[in-house]
Amino acid sequence: MSATSYAGALRLALDHALRDDDDVFIYGQDVAGSFGGAFKITKGLSDRYGDRVINAPISEDAIAGMAIGAAMEGMRPVIEFQFADFATIAFNQLVNHAGTTYWRTGKPCPLTARLPVGGTPGGGPFHSQMAEAWLGHHPGMVVFAPATVDDAYCMLRQAIASNDPVIFCEHKYLYEQVRDDSFNPDLASALPAGEAAIRRHGRDCTVVAWSAMLYDALRAADVLAREHGIEIEVIDLRCLRPLPRDGVLGSVSRTGRLVVASEDFPFGGVAAELLALVAQHGFGLLDAPPVRVSSLDTPIPFHPSLWAAHRPQAADIVAAVIQTVRF
Amino acid sequence: MAREPIPLPRFGEGVATAELVEWLVEEGATVKRGDDLAEVQTAKAVLTVAAPSDGVLCEFSAAPGDELEVGDQIGWLEVDGAGSATKTASPDAPAATSVKPITAVAPAPTVAITGAGYYSPRLRARLNELGLSAADLAAVPGTGRGGRVTADDLEQFLAELDQLDANKAPAMRLAVADAMRRSWHRPLATVARRIELGPLLEHRRSVPGRPSLTIYGAKALGVALARDPRLACRLVGTKLMEPKRFHIAIAKEQDDGIVLPMLRDADTTSLGELAETHSHALDDGHVHSGANERAVATVTNYGTLKITWAIPIPPPDHSVILGIGKPDLVPIWDPTAGTWGRGKVCELTLTFDHRIGDGAGAAAVLHHIAYQLEHPHELD
Numbered sequence: 269m270s271a272t273s274y275a276g277a278l279r280l281a282l283d284h285a286l287r288d289d290d291d292v293f294i295y296g297q298d299v300a301g302s303f304g305g306a307f308k309i310t311k312g313l314s315d316r317y318g319d320r321v322i323n324a325p326i327s328e329d330a331i332a333g334m335a336i337g338a339a340m341e342g343m344r345p346v347i348e349f350q351f352a353d354f355a356t357i358a359f360n361q362l363v364n365h366a367g368t369t370y371w372r373t374g375k376p377c378p379l380t381a382r383l384p385v386g387g388t389p390g391g392g393p394f395h396s397q398m399a400e401a402w403l404g405h406h407p408g409m410v411v412f413a414p415a416t417v418d419d420a421y422c423m424l425r426q427a428i429a430s431n432d433p434v435i436f437c438e439h440k441y442l443y444e445q446v447r448d449d450s451f452n453p454d455l456a457s458a459l460p461a462g463e464a465a466i467r468r469h470g471r472d473c474t475v476v477a478w479s480a481m482l483y484d485a486l487r488a489a490d491v492l493a494r495e496h497g498i499e500i501e502v503i504d505l506r507c508l509r510p511l512p513r514d515g516v517l518g519s520v521s522r523t524g525r526l527v528v529a530s531e532d533f534p535f536g537g538v539a540a541e542l543l544a545l546v547a548q549h550g551f552g553l554l555d556a557p558p559v560r561v562s563s564l565d566t567p568i569p570f571h572p573s574l575w576a577a578h579r580p581q582a583a584d585i586v587a588a589v590i591q592t593v594r595f
Numbered sequence: 596m597a598r599e600p601i602p603l604p605r606f607g608e609g610v611a612t613a614e615l616v617e618w619l620v621e622e623g624a625t626v627k628r629g630d631d632l633a634e635v636q637t638a639k640a641v642l643t644v645a646a647p648s649d650g651v652l653c654e655f656s657a658a659p660g661d662e663l664e665v666g667d668q669i670g671w672l673e674v675d676g677a678g679s680a681t682k683t684a685s686p687d688a689p690a691a692t693s694v695k696p697i698t699a700v701a702p703a704p705t706v707a708i709t710g711a712g713y714y715s716p717r718l719r720a721r722l723n724e725l726g727l728s729a730a731d732l733a734a735v736p737g738t739g740r741g742g743r744v745t746a747d748d749l750e751q752f753l754a755e756l757d758q759l760d761a762n763k764a765p766a767m768r769l770a771v772a773d774a775m776r777r778s779w780h781r782p783l784a785t786v787a788r789r790i791e792l793g794p795l796l797e798h799r800r801s802v803p804g805r806p807s808l809t810i811y812g813a814k815a816l817g818v819a820l821a822r823d824p825r826l827a828c829r830l831v832g833t834k835l836m837e838p839k840r841f842h843i844a845i846a847k848e849q850d851d852g853i854v855l856p857m858l859r860d861a862d863t864t865s866l867g868e869l870a871e872t873h874s875h876a877l878d879d880g881h882v883h884s885g886a887n888e889r890a891v892a893t894v895t896n897y898g899t900l901k902i903t904w905a906i907p908i909p910p911p912d913h914s915v916i917l918g919i920g921k922p923d924l925v926p927i928w929d930p931t932a933g934t935w936g937r938g939k940v941c942e943l944t945l946t947f948d949h950r951i952g953d954g955a956g957a958a959a960v961l962h963h964i965a966y967q968l969e970h971p972h973e974l975d
Contacts, residue, residue, distance in 0.1 A: 497602045590666060
């Protein structure tokens, strides 16, 4: 059996969700037919499930609005935005309607919105952004950001099974780059939503990351261990809303130090939320001020070199950890 | 072949720096992973740095005597292949470009909060949890950055304490310990002189209740401070708090602690009344403490312990304490008769908060006290 990619695991999760539950359907631009979506995640599914994989007009607002109506009627729609950046066009539907439906009407809104997030070389300002801060800000939203093949499969199944609207952030860079030859959908299991995973143990400093940044953190961990004798504990947040508070505070209680690595912009994001969490509820756990490593506070540049300078790299995490450990 | 750095490893939570003592191998030596390469001296012990991989030690980058931080390179290994980078399942960096990443990290703060006096929030929380104070860490040599005490140092200290027999300290002991800790935050200075006791010993026979030397001292201290109240003030922030009345406390050792019964208005109350009040206070075991009534200074008669001279510490809410030493019979020169006689003398000490007053002012107060005690009829 060849190694399963992150994209393959997502396709399999959709396949199995369609197979197991007649209320599940897929709706998005070019998701049906031979095109199979901008990133080919739904490729082949319309052959098997026919009119339950539906092409939508080029209107994110209409896609989200229609899916919310279907969800309120008892269906389990999975909608796809071609890029997370374009979900801003559906912002009203997502935060004002999907997020509040249950609280206003008592009726659940089991919507899954798949958002290809994050940067790739040459992605530029409209095809590279992270979406967790905008959408996670609003009560009623659940935000997932899997980083591994197992999590891609299991968390998408969890998202579709959830009665809450889930913003499912898939990192474009991980689609084909992350592969796992031991992946088996029958054996795959995920932690419950809202729990963080420890991807590497260490007692000198906690580094929290999610999505593609997890791999920068793991590379930083190798460098720190090999060249600096520093062992970091790498926490994969997995679920951004609700925030896995216990996992983060538990790790900081072991290490006394926190670095948060985020691909998102610095202002008002999940990284800031984590620092606030630890400052407010974990002050007595700290040996040093918590540090945040984020992208720069400018729109995302096109040129791959500029983009590499804009997005935090493993070296930035290494520098932040050394600063924190030596405080 | 690839070059791989040899870092100063992290020996333990507490160890932040070490000094390179000596290299144990020659430059150019072939070494195996785990071989001892160098000896380093940390705050705790001499430790060895082991080779991280098989290879040739091609370059020293630190010399004996160098002060190193954890993670600093001490040398380079030439190893086969692409170095010892562990293989991971992670993808390559998304940015496969050669642009030097910019560090979105502020430089480490250079303010001196990181020295030996710095206690991290974690250490403080642990101290609070244990009911300990910073004073309890005085015995702990800090091994952290700048000599600070780390959480591990504290845990090790506690583990060492566990080896010893521990008894619960009595409440009185704890109260005195706390008062002394608070007192010690101030710069204290002491002036001293000798007085002749002959006239006083004569005078006390004529006073009802035969007041003790301590009572005389309290009265004279009250009068001296009422005349010049500067040393009776307390300094709070930028304000000097001047007292309106001159109650004097008397230090009395009792039940493994110290109590401070108070003599109200010592400056204006007669010696006889003071003696009576004091003996009642001690009989009752009653220790004064009115909400608005506070003594301004203390008298301690360590002479009763057969001590001639000591430096007592004023209680934290007093700025001055008068100490009285053991009377001694000594030869005394009589300048008018030109002969040696004999007489009783004792030493007086006045220990004061040097923020409140200086040596000259303290000397003037002590001389005034001495004058009164040598001319006791002035106290009637």
